[in-house]
Amino acid sequence: MSVNPRHKKIWAVVMSIPRGSVSTYGDVARFAGYLRCARMVGSALRTAPKELKVPWHRVINSQGKISFPSAGEQARIQKRLLEDEGIVFLSGTVNLKNYAWQGDLDSNLWRM
DNA sequence: GCACTGACTCCCA
């Protein structure tokens, strides 16, 4: 059974998101080299094998919110996991200004 | 193999 190389790439990008940071579907797609393929990221995460331990919870939508029905269990779990990493939710929203992952470029610089 | 859906996003009225 062959796994789409695109999905592999996406998993790799997501796995490189450091603990305590988050990224958006659109950004992950862009970092992976698939501009405008946000939906593919969701698809890739959905089919990601657990063995890889992909930190899917660090991926949220461009509005800084969780892309699951707020009443759902998934949303609750994701929020919990993020808060465990020190991410703060303000009225159900994450401040991307503070937590958005900046990509490969030296995160130590801007983090000063 | 076609048609529809979806863990999305951008753009414009």
Added chain:
DNA sequence: ATGGGAGCCAGTG
């Protein structure tokens, strides 16, 4: 601020 439509492509029936 808000809603509709297009773009992307993999999974599912």
